[in-house]
Amino acid sequence: MLQIHLLSKFSVTIDDRDVTGLEASKAQETLAYLLIHRQRPHSREVLIDQIWGDYTKDQAQKGLRQALWQLQNALHGQDSNLHTGLLQVDTTWVQISVTSQFWLDIAVLEECYERVQGIRGQLLTADQAAAVTDAVQLYQGDLLETCYQDWCLIERERLQHIDLSLLDKLMEYEETQGNYEKACAYGEQILRHDRAREQTHRRLMRLYCLAGDRTAALRQYEACVVALATELAVKPAKQTEALYQAIKADTLAYPSPAASPTPPSATPTSLPSLLNHLQQVQVALADLQRNVAQDIQLLESLLPPSS
Template sequence: MDPILRVELLGHFRFSFKGRAITGLSPRHQSLLAYLILNQQNPQLRTQIAFLFWPDSSDEQALTNLRRELHQLRHHLPQAEDFLVIDRRQLQWRAGPHFSLDVADFQSAVHSGSRAALEKAVKLYRGDLLPSCYEDWIVPERERLHGLMIEAYLRLIGWLEEDREYRLALEHAHDLLAHEPLHEGAYRALMRLHSLLGERAAALHAYHTCASLLGRDLGARPSAATQALYQSLLESDEPSQPTSIPPAGQPSTEAAYPLIGREQEWNTLRQTWGEAMLSGARCVVIQGVAGIGKTRLAEELLRWVAERGIAGARTRCYAAEGRLAFAPITEWLRSRSLRPGLEASEPLGLSEVARLLPELLREHPDLPRPPPLSESWQRQHFFEAVARCFLRDHRPLLLVLDDIQWCDPDTLEWLHYLLRSTPQAQLLLVATLRSEERRDNIALQTFLRDLRQWGRLSELELGPLNEIHTARLAAQVAGQPPDTSFTDFTRLSL
């Protein structure tokens, strides 16, 4: 038999009598009824309820207020005498066989623990307990039921994972995050499930979303369990040799050929990336003579992070532009990867960035024009505004700077500020450096020395390929297997 009176307190307040909604109940009526229903196992003293609901009134006035509310409830609630037991000292809700409560049904389903019961439980939990009530008494019960909801979702996801219903489990993991956006267990479930479905990039993206939200909202990093799962995903199913697909929007003739003979350097570069993600901002300098393959290695990391949904931007320095201030930063800011940071900037910050991107003043005519940088504090504000465009939402970021030996002093000063002022940022700067020209840039020497002393610099030296790797690379370029004569030639050349 269907219940005569149906009460719903999860996500909203709803009283239904014989299928028809009961209207006209004030927020105070709703709160008082919820209190009696949730505490129906014991009679409640009138004096206790009066003090709880009207703590700022005198005892006499509080009891008068309670009598008024009870009188109105009798008027609005059909067959009130069947459900409300009222005497001169006490009040109690009488449940009976013709009454149903979503909270009770939810708790019963969670405690049952079967897959069907858990599916019923998460369906019943439409939201937190009586969200329109802001009184202190409801908070502990609201938090307890919220915890049961999390438990129900995690157990249900476990059931579905065991039954290999990964897509349905993913839907429930997303539903759990809708209720609890910072729950790491839900993000780990997403990571596992996407991995089981062969969607490795989506699994890694779930980690980065988790890390970003935790950093933004709590100033915290993912737990050891979440980081360990992330590391296992990075290490699982990795190709023995990186492929050669260049990042979208960044074509390169060098990247048209596979990365040959650089397995050790490639592993070191990826390890440095992992250190930056776990321990904070770092810089790695890839050194070697011109044409040795520095840019190719940096491009491979750009491609690798792009596959994982991570933002990356590349620029380069030119010998003829060594005195052009902030030129590399300007090119980074114009990249698609950093556009969201620009669009999210507040007007004052955007005005500072307009020093590098004057087109912003045309796109936003109301922007105040930035004053000249005549004082040191103005320069710091400018540096801060530009840095916020790069580190918006605390998301991981890879920056590649080619030919840093020609970098201007102003850019190096800003890069030093970026790495020093945000040490916990998930940021890696990869710079390529022609070793034969490194001593010609005094500002660069100071920059590298400071990072080295700070413990945030990794240096990767590239030497020439051996004859076997040279022959393999030449064969890839030529589109045919290497022959013995070419291998002998390279051995003599080397």
């Protein structure tokens, strides 16, 4: 079966054998663009504009012809065992064949995201969590890491957002299961991609407390302060500061994510306990609001422009 990896290092294999002849960067970029937008055909003019925008018209047309020849020669080669039927090419249009069968890493990531979109991490089933785990393991690096064309940068950011959203769900899921070390590992993975992601810093602070490591929680706050100052030139939000003060004073009483909301009659009656309880609710609501805003932003970016 044809397998294509666009994340991190570009690679194409058929039945575990490397497909040769695709070493040229423009051939890789052309195939990647077609696969990312695999649901529709593309005119040659669009491909030229997207991939050869900095070239003269003659150079761009020649470059596209050469890239398509390289792709067809590699994927539709004379060896019948290597004939994939992946591309449909004519004098005007190029597209991924709707009848071709292939495995694509970004397709797995996108399909997994669509299946669990709108489901909080703590509500994932074991099967859903396993599927998300498999999907994020495919993300070993960014889309076409050596390509800096505008279209690629946009798609790279979109896929990064999908990966981070899935990691967020896994972090919350593992916290719900009481697997605090796994949850922390996902949080650290998120911060390697986006070190100024404040909601992740907050969640890690709470997780370290749940795991009994107050020192690590306080150090996480310090890391958050440095990241926000370096990346965004801002200070932590009030929710983050409130959480830090509660941890520092050793008054944090973080409820189990799976627990039902505390009824009003059972709410702590002492003023310090009540204040701490409300601060934690405030932090949780802020995280939820941020997650919803990110999902809305992604959906808006996927909608076609209004006429």
